[in-house]
Amino acid sequence: xxxxxxxxxxxxxxxxxxxxxxxxxxxxxxxxxxxxxxxxxxxxxxxxxxxxxxxxxxxxxxxxxxxxxxxxxxxxxxxxxxxxxxxxxxxxxxxxxxxxxxxxxxxxxxxxxxxxxxxxxxxxxxxxxxxxxxxxxxxxxxxxxxxxxxxxxxxxxxxxxx
Amino acid sequence: xxxxxxxxxxxxxxxxxxxxxxxxxxxxxxxxxxxxxxxxxxxxxxxxxxxxxxxxxxxxxxxxxxxxxxxxxxxxxxxxxxxxxxxxxxxxxxxxxxxxxxxxxxxxxxxxxxxxxxxxxxxxxxxxxxxxxxxxxxxxxxxxxxxxxxxxxxxxxxxxxx
Amino acid sequence: xxxxxxxxxxxxxxxxxxxxxxxxxxxxxxxxxxxxxxxxxxxxxxxxxxxxxxxxxxxxxxxxxxxxxxxxxxxxxxxxxxxxxxxxxxxxxxxxxxxxxxxxxxxxxxxxxxxxxxxxxxxxxxxxxxxxxxxxxxxxxxxxxxxxxxxxxxxxxxxxxx
Amino acid sequence: xxxxxxxxxxxxxxxxxxxxxxxxxxxxxxxxxxxxxxxxxxxxxxxxxxxxxxxxxxxxxxxxxxxxxxxxxxxxxxxxxxxxxxxxxxxxxxxxxxxxxxxxxxxxxxxxxxxxxxxxxxxxxxxxxxxxxxxxxxxxxxxxxxxxxxxxxxxxxxxxxx
Numbered sequence: 001x002x003x004x005x006x007x008x009x010x011x012x013x014x015x016x017x018x019x020x021x022x023x024x025x026x027x028x029x030x031x032x033x034x035x036x037x038x039x040x041x042x043x044x045x046x047x048x049x050x051x052x053x054x055x056x057x058x059x060x061x062x063x064x065x066x067x068x069x070x071x072x073x074x075x076x077x078x079x080x081x082x083x084x085x086x087x088x089x090x091x092x093x094x095x096x097x098x099x100x101x102x103x104x105x106x107x108x109x110x111x112x113x114x115x116x117x118x119x120x121x122x123x124x125x126x127x128x129x130x131x132x133x134x135x136x137x138x139x140x141x142x143x144x145x146x147x148x149x150x151x152x153x154x155x156x157x158x159x160x161x162x
Numbered sequence: 163x164x165x166x167x168x169x170x171x172x173x174x175x176x177x178x179x180x181x182x183x184x185x186x187x188x189x190x191x192x193x194x195x196x197x198x199x200x201x202x203x204x205x206x207x208x209x210x211x212x213x214x215x216x217x218x219x220x221x222x223x224x225x226x227x228x229x230x231x232x233x234x235x236x237x238x239x240x241x242x243x244x245x246x247x248x249x250x251x252x253x254x255x256x257x258x259x260x261x262x263x264x265x266x267x268x269x270x271x272x273x274x275x276x277x278x279x280x281x282x283x284x285x286x287x288x289x290x291x292x293x294x295x296x297x298x299x300x301x302x303x304x305x306x307x308x309x310x311x312x313x314x315x316x317x318x319x320x321x322x323x324x
Numbered sequence: 325x326x327x328x329x330x331x332x333x334x335x336x337x338x339x340x341x342x343x344x345x346x347x348x349x350x351x352x353x354x355x356x357x358x359x360x361x362x363x364x365x366x367x368x369x370x371x372x373x374x375x376x377x378x379x380x381x382x383x384x385x386x387x388x389x390x391x392x393x394x395x396x397x398x399x400x401x402x403x404x405x406x407x408x409x410x411x412x413x414x415x416x417x418x419x420x421x422x423x424x425x426x427x428x429x430x431x432x433x434x435x436x437x438x439x440x441x442x443x444x445x446x447x448x449x450x451x452x453x454x455x456x457x458x459x460x461x462x463x464x465x466x467x468x469x470x471x472x473x474x475x476x477x478x479x480x481x482x483x484x485x486x
Numbered sequence: 487x488x489x490x491x492x493x494x495x496x497x498x499x500x501x502x503x504x505x506x507x508x509x510x511x512x513x514x515x516x517x518x519x520x521x522x523x524x525x526x527x528x529x530x531x532x533x534x535x536x537x538x539x540x541x542x543x544x545x546x547x548x549x550x551x552x553x554x555x556x557x558x559x560x561x562x563x564x565x566x567x568x569x570x571x572x573x574x575x576x577x578x579x580x581x582x583x584x585x586x587x588x589x590x591x592x593x594x595x596x597x598x599x600x601x602x603x604x605x606x607x608x609x610x611x612x613x614x615x616x617x618x619x620x621x622x623x624x625x626x627x628x629x630x631x632x633x634x635x636x637x638x639x640x641x642x643x644x645x646x647x648x
Contacts, residue, residue: 122284273437446608
């Protein structure tokens with residue numbers, strides 16, 4: 001499958017640590033999530049970063065953009081924290097990769113009851129295969145162009161800018 | 163959202179009955195699955211049928227096709243049993259609806275550990291929004307044209323005919 | 325820990341098979357359930373049988389009773405199908421083991437949403453450690469003497485005989 | 487059933503808030519957990535406190551002890567944070583209630599994959615019904631007298647003092 005999944009952390013991949021009682025990062029949940037889809041061919045998975053997107057600096061965003069460039073695939077899903085997904089999308093868009101790049105994430109971690117993570121991963125993997133080249137954010141069962149989306153923090157949803 | 167979800171039953175929606183110890187049908191799990199996506203607008207949900215697709219006859223398939231025609235939306239996801247999804251897709255395709263109609267299902271019921279149902283629903287909802295008019299089956303993170311797909315029953319996966 | 329867990333199958337341990345679409349038996353879920361308890365010492369686990377209790381014959385019940393006798397532990401939990409747990413309890417009681425033996429099971433398989441299996445396992449493991457020698461059935465947050473219990477099949481609950 | 491469940495918060499009852507991205511307190515999960523046990527009679531449930539046990543002061547512990555006194559039941563389970571369960575147990579023990587009072591909790595919140603909460607609740611509910619009057623902590627499939635237990639914070643387990 002001409003598709004690559006790049007993990008960068010974010011709520012999607014946060015895991016509970018019973019020793020310190022906090023949500024943090026350990027091994028990514030994404031391989032387990034992908035296994036549920038029972039794909040005919042293995043999809044490439046790159047565990048690039050494991051961080052809260054509020055802690056990202058420009059260097060991290062460039063690192064993600066570089067990973068998009070060096071991936072042999074034309075279609076890319078990036079699992080990212082929702083708080084700064086737009087900033088990363090902008091850095092990627094400015095690099096003009098001529099690929100279809102879809103950022104997604106989750107409002108509730110994969111391993112917590114009622115999580116949207118698995119839904120969003122499925123949604124983003126279809127979007128990345130079907131959309132023309134460009135940079136998009138896929139959340140809340142919707143595809144947004146990277147330059148026409150904002151996170152409504154009160155509602156916990158992504159919406160168009162206007 | 164210009165999208166309608168039609169439930170017809172199938173493994174996706176099978177639920178355990180503690181009294182008789184069997185998997186069967188009760189209220190559809192789809193509204194709960196959709197709530198996890200935290201959509202900006204409610205999506206239309208039609209609980210049309212609740213049956214094993216091996217028990218479907220032509221009248222059921224015509225009923226599903228008619229529901230596609232009468233839905234005001236242009237984009238439709240049908241949650242269907244995997245065993246005869248192709249037959250239903252054929253009946254729908256012959257009706258030439260000029261809509262984008264995506265059938266999906268699950269290999270493991272939504273409420274059982276490790277289910278692919280939520281992933282498939284997300285995947286199909288993106289596919290239904292992005293594909294041109296036509297009839298498709300979306301399973302295993304892949305979009306198949308309705309006339310080029312078969313279920314490999316040994317592997318529990320959908321694949322191209324050839 | 326002076327405690328042994330004996331698996332015999334039953335609803336507790338039924339697992340969904342995505343290929344044939346039915347609930348059946350595979351590796352027991354009990355080791356995974358026990359790991360969640362984060363015990364200080366490993367508990368002995370014996371995977372004796374994996375069957376529906378409606379399919380049990382006297383030889384199976386004697387096999388279970390013999391496993392109780394040969395276990396080095398004084399306290400035993402048997403995970404069993406709910407439909408004939410009383411019959412097995414009677415066979416064990418007639419063997420007069422001078423041990424504390426608690427049968428439990430589940431109305432919903434461990435791996436299905438809303439299962440009572442983990443609750444029942446915890447309940448039975450406390451009961452087996454605290455009750456005097458004898459044979460008991462522990463279900464529905466209650467301890468029943470083996471000769472004063474019946475399964476109310478309409479309600480899906482165990483209750484006293486009278 | 488001559489049994490009362492008192493909620494005070496703790497990890498057992500922590501819930502994820504998708505808006506602020508943190509674990510906190512909302513409606514208790516305990517009624518949903520109890521429903522899974524399919525009890526013959528409803529058990530009394532008291533939602534007394536909803537707090538991290540590290541934030542408890544003496545007044546909270548006295549409030550819990552008073553709730554034990556005023557409960558009409560002889561057998562009581564207290565769901566409590568694990569970090570200061572011993573201190574609360576001591577305050578309760580000093581009040582000399584002549585009841586069987588069992589404190590339990592969880593290392594992983596009820597609504598997170600792999601949680602011990604449901605197991606611990608079942609274990610504590612059996613212990614509270616079967617132990618003589620006294621104050622106990624039930625964790626890790628073990629019953630500890632209140633004055634011979636400590637939480638090993640590195641291992642995330644309760645153990646005897648020595």
